[in-house]
Amino acid sequence: MEATKKEQLIVSVSPHVRSDETTSRIMWTVSIALMPAFLAGIWFFGLRGLFITTLCIFSCLASEQLYMKWVGRKSVVSDGSAALTGLLLGMNMPASLWSFSPFTVHIPVIASFVAIVITKQLFGGLGFNVFNPALIGRAFALISWPKAMTIWNEPAAAFLALDAKTTATPLGILKEEGAAKLIEVFGDKMNLYMHLLTGNRAGSIGETSAIAILIGGLFLLYKRYITWHIPVSFLATSAVIAWIFGGKGALFAGDPVLHLMSGGMMLGAWFMATDYVTAPSIRNGQILFGIGCGFLTMIIRLKGGYPEGVMFAILIMNCFAPLIDRGFRAKVFGGLKQEKAKESK
Amino acid sequence: MSVTNTINLKDQFLNGIVKENTIFKLALSLCPSIAVTNNLKNGVFMGLAVLFVQVMVNITISLIRKVIQPKVRLPIFMLVISGWVTVTSMLMAAFVPDVYAKVGLYIQLIVAFASILARAEMFASKNSFIPSMVDGLGMGVGFLFALTVISFFRELVGKGSLWGFPIVNTKPLLILVLPAGGFFAVGILMALFNWIDLRYMKKSAVSH
Numbered sequence: 001m002e003a004t005k006k007e008q009l010i011v012s013v014s015p016h017v018r019s020d021e022t023t024s025r026i027m028w029t030v031s032i033a034l035m036p037a038f039l040a041g042i043w044f045f046g047l048r049g050l051f052i053t054t055l056c057i058f059s060c061l062a063s064e065q066l067y068m069k070w071v072g073r074k075s076v077v078s079d080g081s082a083a084l085t086g087l088l089l090g091m092n093m094p095a096s097l098w099s100f101s102p103f104t105v106h107i108p109v110i111a112s113f114v115a116i117v118i119t120k121q122l123f124g125g126l127g128f129n130v131f132n133p134a135l136i137g138r139a140f141a142l143i144s145w146p147k148a149m150t151i152w153n154e155p156a157a158a159f160l161a162l163d164a165k166t167t168a169t170p171l172g173i174l175k176e177e178g179a180a181k182l183i184e185v186f187g188d189k190m191n192l193y194m195h196l197l198t199g200n201r202a203g204s205i206g207e208t209s210a211i212a213i214l215i216g217g218l219f220l221l222y223k224r225y226i227t228w229h230i231p232v233s234f235l236a237t238s239a240v241i242a243w244i245f246g247g248k249g250a251l252f253a254g255d256p257v258l259h260l261m262s263g264g265m266m267l268g269a270w271f272m273a274t275d276y277v278t279a280p281s282i283r284n285g286q287i288l289f290g291i292g293c294g295f296l297t298m299i300i301r302l303k304g305g306y307p308e309g310v311m312f313a314i315l316i317m318n319c320f321a322p323l324i325d326r327g328f329r330a331k332v333f334g335g336l337k338q339e340k341a342k343e344s345k
Numbered sequence: 346m347s348v349t350n351t352i353n354l355k356d357q358f359l360n361g362i363v364k365e366n367t368i369f370k371l372a373l374s375l376c377p378s379i380a381v382t383n384n385l386k387n388g389v390f391m392g393l394a395v396l397f398v399q400v401m402v403n404i405t406i407s408l409i410r411k412v413i414q415p416k417v418r419l420p421i422f423m424l425v426i427s428g429w430v431t432v433t434s435m436l437m438a439a440f441v442p443d444v445y446a447k448v449g450l451y452i453q454l455i456v457a458f459a460s461i462l463a464r465a466e467m468f469a470s471k472n473s474f475i476p477s478m479v480d481g482l483g484m485g486v487g488f489l490f491a492l493t494v495i496s497f498f499r500e501l502v503g504k505g506s507l508w509g510f511p512i513v514n515t516k517p518l519l520i521l522v523l524p525a526g527g528f529f530a531v532g533i534l535m536a537l538f539n540w541i542d543l544r545y546m547k548k549s550a551v552s553h
Contacts, residue, residue, distance in 0.1 A: 110518075
């Protein structure tokens with residue numbers, strides 16, 4: 001089994017460097033990069049946010065361990081990938097799920113099971129999954145429990161309080177009542193931007209604070225765990241489309257800043273779309289991947305039924321990742337450019 | 346043609362249900378098995394329609410098998426199948442109009458079912474009346490069984506009801522009645538069916 005799997009590995013163009021990077025080290029570094037956003041989420045949504053995320057992490061670890069035991073394979077829980085999936089999944093859930101009447105605490109558990117067992121292990125385990133496990137877990141939950149998954153708590157109500165007022169997300173208001181109403185709710189435009197930047201707005205636990213996610217993303221960029229290609233092309237495409245088509249009535253009247261900082265755009269672009277397994281590995285292809293994600297996100301946000309489209313956009317582009325990897329050829333290190341190669345013949 | 350006498354009718358009947366189950370084993374006709382199975386009633390009627398068409402087509406083909414020119418056999422099979430499908434869809438439109446309103450399109454699609462044409466070509470055109478009828482019964486009951494199990498599972502878990510009657514008040518797992526959940530349900534039940542089958546085969550191999 002191991003031998004056949006090794007032969008299936010898709011290897012990028014040489015040269016290859018042997019380093020002390022391991023899967024678990026990458027996973028832990030990404031988890032650390034998520035910490036600012038996670039802490040911001042706990043700051044704004046209180047203990048419920050912490051409980052939901054912890055529940056997701058433990059459910060993911062348990063699902064992985066039980067599945068491995070069931071099929072009789074060596075446990076791989078210690079590589080940290082299941083914990084990272086759980087953390088990402090928890091950060092993509094609304095804090096309001098921590099509620100016992102109506103009982104919705106089972107939702108994170110089932111979503112974790114779907115993410116780990118159905119999305120990852122049934123496709124062959126880490127490295128073989130077609131789709132981002134955390135996003136499939138969330139999509140499954142959103143489609144199965146549309147009501148419970150779209151109850152948003154008002155942020156920063158009280159840190160320790162276990163009951164909170166509910167409200168609509170900025171994107172929800174934008175979809176239902178328009179941009180004018182959104183600015184009215186937050187006072188003025190500057191105030192709205194500040195709320196979006198710091199994360200003081202309704203939304204999933206870990207997606208609200210644009211600045212915290214940006215810090216984590218830049219940290220990953222600095223550590224060279226991700227490259228700029230996917231996030232930049234994703235965000236730039238979304239911004240351009242939001243600017244051109246986002247306005248009511250007229251072209252070039254949209255608000256790109258609002259669209260970039262609301263919903264799951266930041267978290268999706270920096271942490272979800274850049275997943276090694278489900279994104280193309282060739283740089284040019286990654287740019288196309290990012291453009292596709294941005295395009296689909298904005299189509300869903302502006303024309304679709306859901307207020308937010310980042311999740312579905314990334315999942316749809318995940319399908320195309322293998323195709324993109326085939327269509328683009330990586331630049332060979334030290335190789336001649338094609339025209340030059342022809343001339344030299 | 347010499348195999349005709351040696352066919353064991355019971356085995357032939359079980360063949361369509363277990364060994365060559367259209368959906369769980371051959372993975373054919375998956376379109377209706379996902380499209381109409383979000384409630385038990387539609388699933389059962391769809392299964393019954395296929396059962397009826399399968400049996401009647403097998404009987405007809407086996408009766409006229411000696412006068413069919415081999416070169417034009419496929420068009421003739423198609424004519425026979427579409428004839429019986431038309432009869433079925435008219436019967437359903439007359440007697441169960443509410444079901445027909447929902448699954449009517451898929452009833453028409455039975456014409457293009459690979460499994461029905463395959464049984465006509467591979468079995469009914471080479472065998473006599475009784476074995477062909479039993480074969481059709483087996484394949485049809487296998488299909489009915491699969492559709493019943495899938496739609497039972499999907500309606501119970503997805504809507505919390507059965508045959509339209511509510512069992513629990515909530516909708517436990519809404520995704521299962523949606524198209525995406527159809528793929529999940531068929532995949533999971535297919536795995537379960539094959540798992541049981543494998544275990545059963547292991548056991549019977551040990552006891553022999």
